[in-house]
Amino acid sequence: DGGITQSPKYLFRKEGQNVTLSCEQNLNHDAMYWYRQDPGQGLRLIYYSQIVNDFQKGDIAEGYSVSREKKESFPLTVTSAQKNPTAFYLCASSYDGQVSYGYTFGSGTRLTVV
Amino acid sequence: QKEVEQNSGPLSVPEGAIASLNCTYSDRGSQSFFWYRQYSGKSPELIMSIYSNGDKEDGRFTAQLNKASQYVSLLIRDSQPSDSATYLCAVYTGGFKTIFGAGTRLFVKA
Numbered sequence: 001d002g003g004i005t006q007s008p009k010y011l012f013r014k015e016g017q018n019v020t021l022s023c024e025q026n027l028n029h030d031a032m033y034w035y036r037q038d039p040g041q042g043l044r045l046i047y048y049s050q051i052v053n054d055f056q057k058g059d060i061a062e063g064y065s066v067s068r069e070k071k072e073s074f075p076l077t078v079t080s081a082q083k084n085p086t087a088f089y090l091c092a093s094s095y096d097g098q099v100s101y102g103y104t105f106g107s108g109t110r111l112t113v114v
Numbered sequence: 115q116k117e118v119e120q121n122s123g124p125l126s127v128p129e130g131a132i133a134s135l136n137c138t139y140s141d142r143g144s145q146s147f148f149w150y151r152q153y154s155g156k157s158p159e160l161i162m163s164i165y166s167n168g169d170k171e172d173g174r175f176t177a178q179l180n181k182a183s184q185y186v187s188l189l190i191r192d193s194q195p196s197d198s199a200t201y202l203c204a205v206y207t208g209g210f211k212t213i214f215g216a217g218t219r220l221f222v223k224a
Contacts, residue, residue: 031210035214040122040216041216042118042202042213042214042215042216042217043158043202043204043214045211045212048210050210056210090157090158100145100146100165100206101163102146102148102150102160102163102204103148103158103160103212104160105157105158105159106157107156107157108156108157
């Protein structure tokens, strides 16, 4: 079945540590996105990518980095510069770059700072 | 700043009733409108999309759009306990920009 796979499901980060969240899709979607969800808030866009080897900052990119070396993969690195990383991270993809058909989301990664 | 507003709830309805969820948005240039359902601890799932004024029905779900009033709603008929979830309204404003509301929690009492 086609879909988006995020791993790990739960991740614990120590202070000053970089961690990488994996996102893989087999939907043949061109566009991929990373969102962050905090309790009581709407989803906030971290980064997005329209095509391979190209990505753009979203509203809250500081402290995060991404790469898009393959169409299927869009990993997110949470760096030590992100001071409040505890959140639910969602990877999404869309068929067309204009997002007019809505998103397919992965199952999410819950990141906790310990 | 472009915004999408939803009542956080919880909205509580008895089983079999109609649940009405509402959303307002600030950007008049918005092009596409979506409703996502999110169960606790899970990721959002797209359940409805609407692009033009009027109603769009899909099974027990009806989405309503009024661009003049900048208002979009979701009706759930014959509500079931399995409909208990948070419903996110999302608005595509163009240029890879989709804005999500914070969601309305729905509780359907058996």
